[in-house]
Amino acid sequence: MLAEVGHFALILALLVAAAQAVLPMLGAMRGDAALMAFGRSAAACQAVLIALAFGCLMTLFGQADFSVALVANHSALSQPLPYRLAATWGNHEGSMLLWVLVLALYGAGIARFGDNLRTTLQARVLSVQAMISVAFLAFALFTSNPFARLSPAPLDGAELNPLLQDPGLVFHPPLLYLGYVGFSVTFSFAVAALLEGRADPAWARWMRPWVLAAWVPLTCGITLGSFWAYYELGWGGWWFWDPVENASFMPWLLGTALLHSAIVTEKRGSLAGWTILLAILAFSLSLIGTFLVRSGILTSVHAFAVDPERGVFILAMIIGATGTALGLFALRAPQMKSGALFGSVSREAGLTLNNLLLMALTAVVFLGTFYPVIMEAVAPANKISVGPPYYNLVFVPLSVPLLLLVTAGPMLAWKRDDLAVVGRKLLVPAALTAALLAGLSLWTGLAQASAALGLALGAWLVLGAGLVLARRWWGAGGFSLRLVRTTPAATIGLALAHAGIGFTTAGIAAMSSFAAEHILVIRPGETTTAGPLSLTMLGAEEVDGANYRALRARFAVRQNGSERILVSERRFYDNSRNQTTEAGIGVSVLGNQYVAIGDVQSDAKGQGLVVRLYWHPLVGWIWFGGLLMAMGGAASLSDRRFRIGAPQSRAPLAPNLVPAE
Template sequence: MIPEIGQFALTLALGFALVQSILPILGSARGNSLWMRSAYATSLAQVVFTMIAFAALMRSFVVSDFTVLNVVENSHSLKPLLFKIAGTWGSHEGSLLLWVLILTVFGAGVSVFGTNISAGLRARTLSVQAWISVGFFSFMLFTSNPFERVFPPPTDGQDLNPLLQDVGLAIHPPLLYIGYVGFSIVFSFAVAALIEGRVDAAWARWVRPWTLAAWMSLTAGIALGSWWAYYELGWGGWWFWDPVENVSFMPWLLGTALLHSAIVTEKRGAFKSWTILLAILTFSLSLLGTFIVRSGLLTSVHAFAVDPERGVYILWLLGISIGGSLTLYAWRAPALDAGGLFRPVSREAGLLLNNLLLATATGTVLFGTLYPLFVEAISGERLSVGPPFFNAAFIPMMLPLVFAMALGPFLSWKRADLAGVLQRLKFVAILSGLATLTIWYLTEGGPALAYLSIAIAIWMLLATLQEWAGRIRLGDVTFRESFRRARNLPRASHGMTLAHAGLAIAILGFVGSSAWKSEQIVFVTPGTEVAIAGFDVRFEGVERVVGPNYVANRGTLTVELDGEYVTTLNPERRSYPVSQYSTTESAIRSNMAGDLYASLAEAANAQAEARGAWTLRILYEPLVNFIWIGSAMLVLGGGLSLSDRRLRVGAPKRASRSIPAATPAE
């Protein structure tokens, strides 16, 4: 009965989405305020009924209702409660339900919190958002019903993929979806503005908090997924340029460009057309990621390998959404006012360079991701485009961007004195060079690109701190006065400083853990000793342990440094009897200098296991924790900016002036 209630609730939500997709936008065209206000009720109704459906599915997982096919395929009665709950979004159908729930929440958020948005723009925005909802509600109900029954029900389920039975993976998908779907409301704002024919500072002010919220969540989701891959998959890497990793990274890159472009539109009235295009493309890449993950084009631990016919449905949605919005953009964008003028050396020019480099980098990642799929579709030949290509093509574009990011906050609007800015940063340049030389002295060789990357990261970190110190006049006035100035600075200024510094620190982690990583893969028996990065690691043996829904071989490693005991590591090799799946559980000794990382592979054969012989992977990754620290600073910086009163209050209402929907932009 509960699953049927959930399915009926989804059907009602689709009905309200259909009404919202038509009535408010007609009302805005005819000046009918009652029709425009109907979006408030329909958006809230969508949220309520989608929540009912989601709660019904979660309840089916919690109580192990094996009359529901989705529960049978993705749960088991012995699975811990947390992972039963996470199983709600651990499948294609469940994750799609979470997607539409977040989609409706963002729409309702504009209804509830967008009271200072002009009635016409809000009505059009919510109608566009409902168009997206209609597409995904219909996709779910017609091809991916999460409440499909199975009779007779089996005695137990098939269990969730053991790799996904992890706290990190319980949180990672919702964060990613909030990021993906968060950009949908920015897309809706952009399409509504094109229909209305008006983009101004007020529009940019309304768009910024939604963009920032989506960007924050996507940042957190990508970082958490990278951390999970690092400690769970057993190979010691945090990024592999997997196609499904790439489809989350591309919206992040364009979302970062969009965030900065909207600032220029708000502050200077420039980049209007560019901001609209970025809003369309960012969400389009989110939809493209949905197609790649759910179409059956590829198989990955991240992907839902499903019936390709579902991919055809998503492909139609993709074509209508992207094709329709870009056609509208091509028609309306040329009439948009170009906005404020600026010199080649100015803050606007710096942000334009930022956007161009991020867009080019996104295109490079897109090419590397899709090219093998196109080749296989046309010729049947399987190609692999992996880290060598992406590292060689992507990193050289990012280094100038990071270098310029250090200069950007020092540049003034309209025109700036580049020589004066460089003069102010002379001491920062000297310190960056000395720090890089120190690292070169302490390390025993390494790629020249690694030292250049370290130098630019330190340059950006120190320049960011100097800019913040200059704002509060640290050292020029008393500490009490500097503290007062820091308290009075807008939170967005502190957020920018924290985010830019976080990126610099994350780059230190990227470079350190890649350029100076030590790794050994050895065949060990009890008593075997391995020396790595100054540590002496002794393999003591393996014992059998039993978990709630798995059995494991747990290794014991004693770690010493200069003859002194440091720690004991216990890597595991787990087997899940229900799913007939094995996972590697790494053991990590972490500190700020780096991680000592150990993972246990399968024994070569039964005889090797009987005498305690195993394959052991041991790595030392310098500065790897700087990646997580820097990522956390990026998210916190975004949160601090989002809490700025100027964004929470929003833009003042536009002067009342009706603009026909078909009138060209000013």
Template sequence: MSAEIGQFALIMALVLSLVQAVAPLWGAWRGDPVLMALGRSASMMQAGFVILAFGCLAYAYVTSDFSVALVARHSNTVQPLAYRFAATWGSHEGSMLLWVLILAIYGGAVAAFGRSLRETLQARVLGLQGIMGAAFLGFLIFTSNPFSRLVPAPPEGSELNPLLQDPGLVLHPPLLYLGYVGFSVAFAFALAALIEGRVDAAWARWVRPWVLAAWVPLTAGITLGSGWAYYELGWGGWWFWDPVENASLMPWLLGTALLHSALVLERRGALVSWTILLAILTFSLSLIGTFLVRSGILTSVHAFAVDPKRGVYILAIIAVMTGAALALFAWRTPQMRSGALFAPLSREGGITLNNLFLMALTATVFLGTFSPVFVEIVNGDKISVGPPYYARTFGPIAVPLLILSVFGPMLNWKRDELGALARRLRVPAAIAAAAFLLGFVTLGWRQTVTVGALALSAWLVAGAFAILGRRWWSGRKDLGWAIRSTPPSMYGHVLAHAGLGLLALGVTGVSSWETDKVLTMQPGDNVVFAGRTLTLTELADVPGPNYVARRATFNVEGRGRTYTLSSARRAYQSSQTTEAGIRVGLLGNLYVSVGEESGRGVVVRLWDHPLIVWIWLGGLVMSLGGLVSLCDRRLRLGAARRVAPAAAVPAPAE
């Protein structure tokens, strides 16, 4: 029964989204408050129906209703409850439903919390979200129906891809989608502003929390995905430049640029059309990223719904949405006023430079991801683009951006002086120089690049805290008051930038000092590796809830207390997975992964990953920074009331 209710709820949601697409846009044009109010009701009701549909599918999974074809394909009765539930979004259809769910919830949130918005702007935003909702609900119902029945119902289902049966999967896709879909709000705001021909500080103040609300889960989701790939795939790597990873990185890079440029628009009224363009492109890249990997245009380890028919529908959605947005942009922006002027050496100038670098990084990733398509069209060659390309292009652009990211926040708005800037940065510069010298003396000139990268990490972390230092000590007598009056958004700013430094530290450590070893071992054998002695103590079969594991247990001595570590190969119904044994430490991880067994023993692969854990800690700290900023009362009040003029706020925002 739940499948029919779900199906019905989806159809109701589609009808409501059509109402939402037409009524408020028309109402805003005619100035009719009744039609605009209808848009608000429609979007909240649409959210309700999509939540109901999602609940029905989740219910079918949890109760193992195999008469629903999707459930029979991705779940079975021995699968643990958490993974039966997570399987709801573990398939193409289910993840599309999750996408639509998040879109509808954001739409409902704009309707519910946007009461203080200019009414026509809110109506137009809702109308545009209605159009998006209708497009995706149509895609879901007509090409990827999650509620199709299976007659006769099988007594037992197949199973969820074993790689996905992991706590990481429970959180990773919802977080990523919260990010991708969250940018749809900024997109709708940008289009609404273009239709109204009016972009001002109030608009930017409204958009920024929504961008931040998308950026925070996206950052956390990417970090989690990287960690999940590290321990689940058993390759010991943390980033593979796979098309799907790139698909999440591109919106993140542009979303970061948008976050900064919207700040300039809010505080100084500059970068007007640039911010609008970024808002359009960020969501378009979310769309292109999420969907092109499923259309069959690119091969990817993640592509789980390669179906050209779906590809055509998706491409049509992207072409219409982004095409219409960019056409509107080309038509309307020349008539909009230019932003305020600023000197090259100023906070605005710094953020502009940051934006250019982030744009260049996005272009690099975009070219790397899609060049196989372009090259084949031009001369028919099949090529694949791998890590060497990114090492040569992404790195050289990212490093200057990181160096500059310390300068930007220390600059004054409007104009600044070089001498004064240098004085403000003397403490982080001294710390970075000290780190460089210390590294140079201990590691020697052969590792100059590594030492430079370590100094860069120190520069980033010290530079982030210098933001607080400047506020607390520059020309203020009362330190206590200065500390008490520091707005939370400033702590968020410090955390986000410091997280970047921690990330750089982790990347430096693992890419400079990673070592590995492959060997065949029998129980009783031992091996000396990276300052530790590993002894294979036991090789045994261990049953799990829905798999059988072949587990190798090691005793590890050296570098601290003795401990045991085990790695296993799990045989599920459909395939095998490798569960790596990982000893996590702040200084470095020991990573053990067992392979096939033969008469001579079991193949063991060992990795030493110095400092790698800082990569994920850095990502989480960045995300936490965004969350702290989002919780700032000032940001929310500014958004809600749009009264306080920028001059009334003494602190530099962020």
């Protein structure tokens, strides 16, 4: 019965979304307050209905109701309850239901927290948001029904992919979806602004919290996904430029550009058209990521690999949403106000250059992701792959000027500045960074010049973040606790986020240049080395888990006179006949000791165990930096200025179109 209740709730949600897509828009055009108010009620109703459907599906997984095809295909009685519940979104149909749930919750959030919005703008935003909901609810109901029955019901189900039976599944997909779907709100704001012909500082102030609300969980999701792959897959890497990894990274890059562009529009009224365009493209890339995962054109550990017909449906949604929005942008953007002018040396100019570099980096990742797909479509016999060498050659050089600009940008004044003045502000961090670069170059030698540069850039970013706070906290009379207490949350957020980029940069540089590895067949009592590590195998035994059997090996790892015991497992899941590797990881501030076992093999000395031993210097800094970035975004989102009325233009503007000046 729960399956039918959930299915019926989805049907009702589709009908409510269809009404929400039409009536508030009509009300905004006619100035009808009742119709515009309907949009707020409909958004709340839609969220309740989809939450009911999602709750029904999760209950079915918890109860192991194998009469529902989705439960039978992705859950088993031997599966631990937390992973049975998380399997709700560990598949195509359930993840699409999570997608529409997040979409509806964002819509309800606009209705609940949009009191400061112009009534017509809120109505149009809710209407556009509902149009997106209609498309995805139709997709879920007509091509990906999560409540389809299975008759006869099996006594037990097919196990969830063992790689997904991990705490990462509980948090990683929901965080990514909060990010992906969050950009639907900024997309709706952009389209609503184009319909009204008005994108002023007040509009940017209203939209910026929603940009942060998407950017923060997306940052967390990408960081958690990287860490999950690192400890779960047993290959010792934190990023592989997998196409589906790129699918989450591209919206993050454009979302970062959108955040900075919205600041310029809010503070100076400039770059409004650029902000609108970035809002459209960020959500379009989120849709493209959905297409990559579900179209079946990619083979990836992340992909659901469903049939191509569903991919065509999503492709039609991408073309419809992006094409309509870009067409409206081409029609309306040239007629909208351009905002205040600024000099070539100014914070506006710095943020514009920042956005251009982020756009270029996004284009590099987009080309590397889709070039193999396009070439395979043109010439199926000639399959190619684009991997780290391409990104190291193209992406990294473009990143260097961007990272230099991250510290310099906050030192620039609005409207106009002088290079000599900016240089004096940056003298201390520049001198310290130059000294560090010289010292690292002498230590590493020319062969590791890129590592020295990366570590120095990391220091440059952290020092620049500290400089932002130092300039805020030191007044005419020196350090002031009053200035510390009155520091805006957005300023603290900026410093945390920029420092996070610095830690991540340093971690990437160290991992790329100083990591060591040794792969061999080893037996109990034997010893091997990798970089500064010495490893001795203590023994191995077979153990039973909740729904798996495992070969568990214990190792003594020594480094700099200290020793710790690490345990690695090779797990065998009888239900699905799959295997996974659980790495043994020794964590420290300076780096990780990493041990992963493979299969039993024979060599000249007899039978032994394949072991991968890695030394990963500063690898934890990569994820610590990601956490700092997310904390910075969250701090900015908490700024009280977002909870008060946005600034209004002094002169009233026409409701539908602002003529060119």
